[in-house]
Amino acid sequence: MSSPALECVNVSKTYILGRDIEVKALRNVSLRVDKGDFVSIIGPSGSGKSTLLHIAGTLDRPTSGRVLIDGVDVTELSESKLTAFRKNKIGFVFQFFNLITNLSAIENVMLPMLLSRRYTLREARLKALYLLRLVGFPEDRLRNTPNRLSGGQQQKVAIARALANNPTYILADEPTGNLDVSSSAEIIATLKLLNSFGNTIIIVTHNIELARVTNKILFMRDGCIYEEAPRSFLEHMPMDESTLDAKRKIQLEMLKLERENIERLFKNRLISSEAYEKALKSIEEKELKVKQ
């Protein structure tokens, strides 16, 4: 029953920015997502979530390690094989919806089906219609282009489009990142429903509500992936005494500059004496706080 949809084995990704400067976006990440899973990946900004998603989506290649999708090792496939692979096996949902601007809602959903050449125009249209109904897209907006749709509606179209070719899994990068609370709730419910219908979904999110409805939450930090939440995200970022001291110095120097500025303004009669007193008092209070 639980055959793997995605397997990442010791995947690393290193960006080389210049001589001696490299960013280790992923460090030896191993991950297995089974068919039917609903997995969320959470973690701070810059922890490598998008990078992992791009590699899982064959948009990018790992520096080392292997990626298996539906049992096929795609690590070394040629660009054109990858294009075909993406078309038939992977659905993407993005934070900024990324619909094709000059195609209508229904045409956006039809596009992957027509690109795959497996559907006739009629079939594609009908299936697009079903998919849009499934995600709760309003039927009177089918012919609207994306610029005449709300964010929530656009994201529904994007989800329907991701499902078009019955992908092995859907990858969603912060699908609610650009939506208000109620639209987010709708999208979350929709994804949950689609998963209950057997679709495998992998999402990256900052939205705890969304993470909570998934079957499995993975945590990322500094390019590493954890099954359990690291004891505390904050625990890993203490400020040591020396940096704290340096920051205090900066704050004091800045306040000194403020004070000089206020005095100059007062001397040149550019502010009233009350304003001067008030500003001075606030600066003194801040200085006290630093020294405590």
Place this chain on the structure above:
Amino acid sequence: MITLLYLIRYAMRDLWGKKVRTGLTALGIAIGIASLVSLFIVSLGLRARVGESINTLLGSSIIVRMRNSEPISIYVVHLLSNIPGVKKAVPVIIGSGLVESNNAFILAVPIDEIQSFQTIINGSSISSPRALECLMPKESATRMGISIGSTVRVVTQYAQEGVSFKVVGLSEVGGLLQAALAGPASVVAVSIEQGEKLLNKRGVADMILIRVNDPSNVSRVVNAIKLTYPNLAVSTEEDVLNQAQSILNTIDAVIFTISAISIVVAGVGTMNSVTMSIREKIREIGVLKSIGTSPAQILFIFLTEGVILGLLGGFLGSVFGIGLGYVVIKQVLPRMFRFEINLPFILSPEPFINGLVIAIAASFLSSLLPSLNASRIRPVEALRYE
């Protein structure tokens, strides 16, 4: 097939979505193509006209001159007419003078030959060799206020006090050839006997026109003349045509250089437009690739955009160009110079098709590079692009 249509539709919507830019780019192409097509039409007319006037003047005749451009003794005329195959040798005297104080070109030929040089549209030809009668082009007669029956005073270097001639006929304004010979001066035709006196060329001719019995004999006659009289220069219609052709080719080269520059400008415009359109769509290209659009399909989309621009511009430009060519031939050229240039306006599909093909080829080539770049965009980078 459906996929291709879908991609074409994508390209068309993209262009339709930015009508102003599309329109301006197509207009740029149209201007280049219009200049090319109109010049092409003028050149076609020019060629037809030159061929025609050389043909009416010469037909299967042969022109004989002295190699050193000296006058030829009239005695040679008799010798030449005895060569087998020669029907007739016609002496021709040419020179310049003043008619009513205007510069004029004097053409003197035997009166029975005058009509093969000048087409009379009003009046009659010269009545007798001794008559003090002349023919003038209608246009210059009108300009000087001269009509049939008027008397004009012809002055030359050798007849300084002038000789009065009665204008008996008005000729068609000479073709291009005549314009090239006489420039803005008018051509006054008189009998050869009067010409001898006016130009002091008694017993000589400037050139001899030889008519042959049978057009297929021309080359044989030419060879015979060359053999017997090595110091005579012989030219046939073909030689003159070839000479004219090489002049026309030079004109064409200039014309097409100008056109090529405008096409390059239009091509750069298209390249700019397609590049801009790709710049704006980097993210969307990333999305297209992420849902499985292949590089070849991306290439196809943007090449299609370029070709549609070319098609639009080429069609507009060809139509404009044909109109412009018509205006130039019918309105501008006849009035631009002091002598009239009347070229035939030849409406053939050739300029239209040429314009269209060149526009499409130019826009295809100029959108190739940006489109290739677009097809090579890596989806990850495109998706991170803001």
